[in-house]
Amino acid sequence: MNLTCSEQQRTACGVGGLYTALAIERCLPIMHCGPGCFGNVSATLGGMNGGQSGETYLGSVIPSTNFCEDDVVFGGTERLRKLVEECKKYYDADMFMIVDGCTAEIVGDDIEEVASVCTENDKPVLYAALPGFKGNSVWGHEQVLSAIVDQFLKPAEKTNPRQVNVFGIVPFFDPMWAGTLDALESLLVHLGLEPNIIYGREKGIANVNKIPEAAFNLILAPWTDLGVAERLRERFGTPYLHFDNMPIGPTETARLIRTLADYADLDRGKAEALIHKEEERFFYYMRRSYSWIFGCKNFPRKFIVNAGAAAAVSVTRFAVNDLGMIPYRIYITEGVPEEYEEMVRAQLHNIDYDGDFEIIFSEDGGLFEESLKTEDFSIRKICVFGTAWDLVPVKKHKLTFVSVAAPYGNCMIGSRTYFGCEGALRFCEDLYANAADNIVDPGI
Numbered sequence: 001m002n003l004t005c006s007e008q009q010r011t012a013c014g015v016g017g018l019y020t021a022l023a024i025e026r027c028l029p030i031m032h033c034g035p036g037c038f039g040n041v042s043a044t045l046g047g048m049n050g051g052q053s054g055e056t057y058l059g060s061v062i063p064s065t066n067f068c069e070d071d072v073v074f075g076g077t078e079r080l081r082k083l084v085e086e087c088k089k090y091y092d093a094d095m096f097m098i099v100d101g102c103t104a105e106i107v108g109d110d111i112e113e114v115a116s117v118c119t120e121n122d123k124p125v126l127y128a129a130l131p132g133f134k135g136n137s138v139w140g141h142e143q144v145l146s147a148i149v150d151q152f153l154k155p156a157e158k159t160n161p162r163q164v165n166v167f168g169i170v171p172f173f174d175p176m177w178a179g180t181l182d183a184l185e186s187l188l189v190h191l192g193l194e195p196n197i198i199y200g201r202e203k204g205i206a207n208v209n210k211i212p213e214a215a216f217n218l219i220l221a222p223w224t225d226l227g228v229a230e231r232l233r234e235r236f237g238t239p240y241l242h243f244d245n246m247p248i249g250p251t252e253t254a255r256l257i258r259t260l261a262d263y264a265d266l267d268r269g270k271a272e273a274l275i276h277k278e279e280e281r282f283f284y285y286m287r288r289s290y291s292w293i294f295g296c297k298n299f300p301r302k303f304i305v306n307a308g309a310a311a312a313v314s315v316t317r318f319a320v321n322d323l324g325m326i327p328y329r330i331y332i333t334e335g336v337p338e339e340y341e342e343m344v345r346a347q348l349h350n351i352d353y354d355g356d357f358e359i360i361f362s363e364d365g366g367l368f369e370e371s372l373k374t375e376d377f378s379i380r381k382i383c384v385f386g387t388a389w390d391l392v393p394v395k396k397h398k399l400t401f402v403s404v405a406a407p408y409g410n411c412m413i414g415s416r417t418y419f420g421c422e423g424a425l426r427f428c429e430d431l432y433a434n435a436a437d438n439i440v441d442p443g444i
Contacts, residue, residue: 007366008389010308010333010406011173012041013132014101017140018062019045021097022054023171025204028093029057031064032080032111033101038062045137045172048388049406050413052172055201056093063087067103077109084118084125094205095152097144098127105131115151126151136363138224138308138334141170145228148208155236156212162194163214164264165238167228168221169246171199173334174310175408179417180246184220187420190274191257191266212236216264220246220256222309222347223340244347246310248318249424250279282421286428299435300400302326306368306386307405308334309344315385315404318424320351327357328382329371335363369393383431400435402427 015037018029031038042059046052053059063086065079080098087096096118098111115127128147130140145167166184171177178200188195196214198207217229217240229240241263247253254275261271303325305312309332319325327348336344345359360367368386372393375382383400384390388409394401403409404418418427 006364008369009044009363010365010387010389011335011363012044012137012140013037014130014135014137014140014143015099015132016041016045016137016173017128017130017142017144018097018099019054019137019172020141020144020170020199021099022057022059022062023177023199024095024208025056025200025202026092026094027056027097027205028087028091028095029062029097029099030080030084030087031062031099031101032076032104032109033064033067033099034103035064035066035068037101038064041137044407048408048410049172050175050408050411050416052175052413057091063091067101076104076107077111077114080109080111081114081117084114088118088120088123093123095208096123096125097147098125099130099140099144100127102131102133105129105133124152136335137173138170141173142225142227145225146231149211149228149231149235152208153212153235156210158213159215160194160210160213161215162192163196163210164188164193165196165198165211165214165217165232166220167217167225168219168243168310169199170221170224170310173308173406174246175403175406175413176417176419179413179415180419180423182415183417183419183423184246187257187274188260191260191271193260193264193266212238214238216241218260219243222313222344223336224310226340244350245313245317246419248314248418248420248427249322250275250282250421251321252314252317253278253420278421282424285425289428289432299432300325300381300383302328303383303385304329304331304368305404306331306333306365306384306390308332309336311385311405313344313347314418316348317351318427319383319385320353322424323428325383326353326355327351329358329360331365331368332359332361333363333365336361365389372397383435400431402430402434 021027021029100111111127115125119125126147128143169177185195196210219229219242222244232238247256257271261268377397384394385402385404387405388407417423
C-alpha cells in the first residue's frame with residue numbers, strides 16, 4: 001500500500017479560525033478543545049509568523065476547557081458552560097466566541113446550546129464548530145465570519161451610501177494583515193469612501209455592528225470571503241465588488257482605484273490625481289536604483305511562488321506587470337476549494353505574459369523542495385516567493401528569496417505591508433537586498 005503525507009503545512013487546522021475572532025478587538029474566543037490545540041495553531045499563525053499575537057487578549061490568556069478523557073466519556077458541555085460563565089465574570093469583553101475542535105465534535109458536544117443558554121443582551125455568546133477534519137484555518141476563518149453574520153448581525157435601519165465593508169484578507173494567516181488594512185483604509189478615505197474594517201486597531205464590535213449599513217462589500221482576494229459576501233447579500237441585500245487581489249505596485253493599485261471609482265461613482269478626477277501621485281513616488285525611488293538593478297546582470301528573471309492564492313496572485317501580478325519578471329512555477333498551498341480552482345488559475349494567467357508556466361494546487365508545501373532536486377540553477381538563478389519553510393532549500397541552492405506568506409518567519413512584522421505603491425517599494429527593497437546577498441557579479 002502506497003502512503004503519502006503532506007509536508008511543511010502552510011495553514012493551521014480548522015481551530016486556527018479563532019485567530020479571526022482574536023483580530024476583532026474585545027472578541028474573546030473560548031476553546032472547547034484539547035490542551036495542545038492552541039499551541040499547534042499558534043506556531044503557524046502566531047509565533048513563527050512574524051511574532052504575532054492577539055492585542056486585546058494574548059494567546060497565553062485564551063480560556064480553554066482542555067478537553068480530556070473524562071469529557072470523551074461523559075461529555076464536556078457542563079464544564080464548557082461553567083467556563084463561559086466564569087469568563088463573563090472575569091474577562092472584559094464585548095463578545096464571546098465558543099470554538100470547538102475535533103474531539104468535541106466527534107463526541108457530539110452541543111456548543112450551540114451552551115452559547116444560547118449563556119447569551120445575554122449586552123454580552124453575546126456565539127459559536128463556531130472548527131474541527132480540523134473538516135478544514136484548515138482558512139476554512140475556519142470563514143466559519144467564524146459566518147457565525148457573526150448568522151448569529152449576531154441585525155438588519156440596519158438605513159444604508160450609508162459611502163460605507164464599504166472590507167473583506168478578503170485573512171488576519172494572521174496574511175502575516176502583514178494589520179499594516180495592509182491601515183494602508184488600504186487611508187486609500188479608501190482619500191477616495192471619499194467610509195471604510196468599515198472589523199479587524200485591528202480601534203475597530204472591534206462597533207464596526208461589526210455597522211456591517212449591515214454598508215452600500216457594498218469589497219472583497220480583495222482571489223476567493224476567500226466570497227461565501228461570506230454571498231451570505232451578506234442574501235441576508236441584507238448588500239451587493240459586493242470582487243477585486244481579485246490585494247494590489248502591490250502601480251499597475252494593480254491604479255486598477256483598484258479606477259474600479260472603485262467606476263463602481264461607487266466616485267470623483268474620477270480625484271482618483272486619477274491619486275494614481276498619478278502614487279506612481280510618481282514609486283518610480284522616483286525606483287529610478288534612483290535603476291543603475292544597480294540593470295547593472296546586476298545575473299539577477300534572476302524567473303520566479304517560483306510557494307504560498308496561498310492571495311499572496312500568489314498579488315506577487316505574480318506585480319513581479320510580471322511592474323518588474324518584468326517571468327513566472328516559472330506557482331504552488332497554491334492553502335487548499336483552494338475545487339469550485340474556485342479554475343477561477344484562481346485564470347487570475348494567475350491574467351498578466352502581461354503569454355508564455356506557459358505551471359500552476360499546482362496542493363497543500364503539500366514539500367513539493368517545492370522536492371522539485372528543486374531536479375533543477376539546474378548553475379546557469380540562471382530563480383527567485384522564490386514563499387514562506388519560512390522554504391529558507392533551508394533556497395539557502396542550499398543560493399536562490400533569491402522573499403517571504404510573503406505564513407509562516408512568515410521568526411521575526412517581528414509590526415506595521416509592515418507590501419500593499420500599494422509604498423508597499424511595493426518595501427517589496428523591492430527585500431527582493432534586491434536578498435539578491436545582492438546571493439549573486440556574485442564581477443560586472444557590477
